[in-house]
Amino acid sequence: MSLVTTLAKFLGKCLGGLVAVAVTCYLLLLTVNWQDEAASERALDLKRQLTLKPVSNNGYQLYTTQLAQLGSAAIPELQQLFSDCYQAGCQSLLQAETETLQQLLAQQQQLLAAYQQWLATEHWQEPLLVSTDLPAYQPLLNGQRLLLLQAYLAARQGDSELAQQLLAADLHFWRKLLPQNRYLLSKMISVAAIEQHFLFASAINQSLTDGERPLPAIWQQPFSPAELSLELALAGEWQLSEQLIAKGLSESSELKLLQRLGVTLLKPLYQAQASSNERALLLSCEAGGQQAVAPWYHWAYNPVGKMLNRASKVPCAQYLSRLERLEQSRQQLVSAGQVPVPAASLAAD
Numbered sequence: 001m002s003l004v005t006t007l008a009k010f011l012g013k014c015l016g017g018l019v020a021v022a023v024t025c026y027l028l029l030l031t032v033n034w035q036d037e038a039a040s041e042r043a044l045d046l047k048r049q050l051t052l053k054p055v056s057n058n059g060y061q062l063y064t065t066q067l068a069q070l071g072s073a074a075i076p077e078l079q080q081l082f083s084d085c086y087q088a089g090c091q092s093l094l095q096a097e098t099e100t101l102q103q104l105l106a107q108q109q110q111l112l113a114a115y116q117q118w119l120a121t122e123h124w125q126e127p128l129l130v131s132t133d134l135p136a137y138q139p140l141l142n143g144q145r146l147l148l149l150q151a152y153l154a155a156r157q158g159d160s161e162l163a164q165q166l167l168a169a170d171l172h173f174w175r176k177l178l179p180q181n182r183y184l185l186s187k188m189i190s191v192a193a194i195e196q197h198f199l200f201a202s203a204i205n206q207s208l209t210d211g212e213r214p215l216p217a218i219w220q221q222p223f224s225p226a227e228l229s230l231e232l233a234l235a236g237e238w239q240l241s242e243q244l245i246a247k248g249l250s251e252s253s254e255l256k257l258l259q260r261l262g263v264t265l266l267k268p269l270y271q272a273q274a275s276s277n278e279r280a281l282l283l284s285c286e287a288g289g290q291q292a293v294a295p296w297y298h299w300a301y302n303p304v305g306k307m308l309n310r311a312s313k314v315p316c317a318q319y320l321s322r323l324e325r326l327e328q329s330r331q332q333l334v335s336a337g338q339v340p341v342p343a344a345s346l347a348a349d
Contacts, residue, residue, distance in 0.1 A: 026265070032300045033269055040277040042284065046235040050128060050182070059121030063140065066114050070139050075111075077104055078145050085196065090203035093152065101153055108146050115143025119173045126182040128236070130243045137189050144170060144193055148200045151214065155204060160214050168216035171197050175218070178227040182236035184319065191322055198329045205333075219334055228323045234283040234314070241279060241312060246272075266304050275305030282309055285316035 039047075081093045081104075093101075105112065118140070151166035174193045181187040205213045249267065299306060 029300060030268055033271060033302060036271040037274040037277055039273055040280060043277050043280040046238050046280050049232055049235040050239055055123040055125050057122040059118050059124045060126050062121060063118055064135050067135055067139060070111055070114060075142050078142055082145050085199045085203060090200060094207050101149060105146065105150060111139060111143050112146040115147055119169050124177045124180045126186060129240050134185060141193060152204050155208055155212055155214055160212050164214035164216050167201060167214055168218050171218050175227060181233050184233050184237055187233040191326065194326055198333050202333055223327045230285050230319055234285055238280055238283050242276060245308060270304040271302040274302040275309060279309050282313060285320060
């Protein structure tokens with residue numbers, strides 16, 4: 001028997017042994033993953049939080065309806081005026097000519113009027129999403145900039161009462177949104193808008209005399225635990241992950257042959273409810289998301305779900321820290337008229 005023949009037989013036996021081991025391991029995994037878990041209390045609690053009770057005067061619905069008419073185009077002149085509020089105390093705005101600011105307001109009356117309509121709504125109820133498609137929020141943030149600009153012009157012209165009313169309405173609106181936001185993105189947009197409000201207020205207060213400074217009563221109201229909580233937004237993220245994973249698994253028929261084969265082999269190793277339970281536990285941000293140390297072999301059960309959950313882990317500490325800074329900023333604005341520059345802000349676009 002030639003050396004080549006002997007080597008080929010040896011390699012064939014090795015390959016056959018590897019296939020046998022792989023099949024045996026896969027069958028063992030199928031045995032371990034034979035049954036899914038029951039829903040955990042934490043998962044049920046998140047589901048209860050997302051129960052939608054229809055509301056009237058829903059600002060979110062009004063916003064999405066008007067968005068098509070307003071468009072989502074940027075307003076370069078407006079963004080330029082507010083671009084340095086995070087570094088130089090809104091100097092571009094404070095140094096602008098009154099006539100220039102008035103002309104900009106006159107050009108954007110439609111958006112300003114729409115923003116004032118949104119401020120007057122009672123609720124801001126976001127729907128439960130089945131994809132990551134959220135509406136464009138630039139018109140909403142630009143509407144806020146226009147209102148802040150209007151407040152600044154009123155204060156500059158000596159109408160402190162009007163400036164105070166405008167600033168109070170703006171902060172009341174965004175604080176109303178904080179406990180109602182169902183997703184982390186919309187929650188952080190609300191945070192960014194409040195950061196912009198405080199930074200703007202600090203800048204204009206320093207440019208005015210004591211008698212001209214607007215002092216809305218809402219600045220004196222501490223943020224409530226509900227406003228600074230991530231719980232509802234995390235419930236929304238949990239539900240959205242459920243939808244996206246289910247959609248991804250159901251669309252496997254559109255994949256190529258080898259990809260479909262891979263998905264077919266992995267599907268039995270994904271336990272939907274066990275994944276949901278673990279994801280709900282990982283999203284316990286206020287409690288630190290801590291879990292008991294599990295043995296190394298816990299990965300044998302629901303390995304696909306565990307990998308998906310780890311890949312989409314939420315950085316709780318960063319979100320909670322940014323929320324906590326809102327109260328610090330409010331206190332500093334009230335006590336000293338100074339607001340620290342936040343580490344990051346979506347409001348800067």
